[in-house]
Amino acid sequence: MEVNWHIVFAIVLGIFFLAGGTIYYTYEEEWSYIDSFYFSTITLTTIGYGDLYPTSDESKLFTSIYTILGVGVMLYLLGSVITTFLFNQEKYFEKMIYHFRKKQEEEDNNSEKIKKKSKRK
Numbered sequence: 344m345e346v347n348w349h350i351v352f353a354i355v356l357g358i359f360f361l362a363g364g365t366i367y368y369t370y371e372e373e374w375s376y377i378d379s380f381y382f383s384t385i386t387l388t389t390i391g392y393g394d395l396y397p398t399s400d401e402s403k404l405f406t407s408i409y410t411i412l413g414v415g416v417m418l419y420l421l422g423s424v425i426t427t428f429l430f431n432q433e434k435y436f437e438k439m440i441y442h443f444r445k446k447q448e449e450e451d452n453n454s455e456k457i458k459k460k461s462k463r464k
Contacts, residue, residue: 347427353420360387360413367409371402387413 364383368374374382374395382395386406397403 349423
């Protein structure tokens with residue numbers, strides 16, 4: 344099985360962003376690790392329930408930059424997964440079409456042979 348390095352890179356980058364946000368909010372906002380991870384996840388997936396929010400100006404500035412960059416990372420991950428899926432589907436359909444055409448050519452050749460035989464008689 345072939346490793347898709349775009350997906351691996353995007354996953355590592357996503358984990359890095361989630362971990363960075365979790366650590367930042369744990370110490371800056373004094374939230375628990377669970378709350379910090381939850382807020383980071385909700386922010387990067389653009390859900391934003393509003394139950395947690397940054398309170399200091401530094402946290403608001405960090406969150407603004409974190410969201411812009413992090414959403415880009417999440418879109419890159421989603422795009423990489425979709426691209427890989429579509430590429431694999433395309434290869435599968437090309438293989439199916441090749442086999443279909445090959446079978447069609449064999450049937451055409453067989454029908455031509457039958458016609459030639461019947462004309463000889």
